[in-house]
Amino acid sequence: MAELTAQLVSVDRMLWSGQASIVTAQTTEGEIGILPGHEPLLGQLRDNGVVTIRPVDGDRIVAAVQGGFLAVQGDRVTILADYAVFANEVDSAAAESGLNTDDATAKARSEAELAAVRRASR
Numbered sequence: 538m539a540e541l542t543a544q545l546v547s548v549d550r551m552l553w554s555g556q557a558s559i560v561t562a563q564t565t566e567g568e569i570g571i572l573p574g575h576e577p578l579l580g581q582l583r584d585n586g587v588v589t590i591r592p593v594d595g596d597r598i599v600a601a602v603q604g605g606f607l608a609v610q611g612d613r614v615t616i617l618a619d620y621a622v623f624a625n626e627v628d629s630a631a632a633e634s635g636l637n638t639d640d641a642t643a644k645a646r647s648e649a650e651l652a653a654v655r656r657a658s659r
Contacts, residue, residue, distance in 0.1 A: 539573035540593055543614045545600060547621035552600060556593040560614045562607050563587055569607075571614050578609040585649040587656045588616055599624040601653035603646055620646060624657035 543557040560571045563586035571578075582588075582605040590598040605618035627650040635647030 539612070541571065541573050541612050541614050543590055543616070545588060545590065545598075545616045545618070545621060547602075547605075547618045552621055552623065553590060553598055557590050557614070558593055559591045560616070561589045562602075562616060564607060571607075571609055573612050575609050575614075577611075578607070580607045581605075582607055582616070582618060585645055585652060587649070587653050588618075588621070589656065597657075599653050599657035601627065601646070601649035601651075603649050620649075622650060622653070624650075624653040627651070627654050629654060 540556045540558060541560060543560050544554045545552040562569055563583040564580040565583050566580065569580060582602050584604050586602045588600045588602050592598065600621050600623050602618040603620035608615045632647040632650040635643050638644050
């Protein structure tokens with residue numbers, strides 16, 4: 538079975554790196570799925586977006602992302618997000634309360650986190 542080498546990186550940490558069978562991401566042009574053999578691509582990640590990685594071994598990984606880029610070259614996918622957090626790290630109560638703030642950045646992060654939690658529970 539063909540595989541991709543995938544990395545999910547945010548400004549403050551490396552979230553995940555390894556072999557995957559598919560990576561999906563929400564970009565400003567729509568949702569895209571990357572399989573082995575995909576054409577080279579540079580895409581802009583959508584604010585309040587979700588990235589999903591299906592590792593070759595293990596459970597599906599879902600992360601909330603806030604801005605950044607996705608690059609595909611050969612069988613390598615690199616996701617460079619301004620902000621990213623795994624869905625299972627999200628405190629849903631804190632994210633819900635963050636929707637009521639006047640701080641646009643905090644509100645956007647809360648929206649992204651809740652979207653990732655919803656996607657992970659599917």
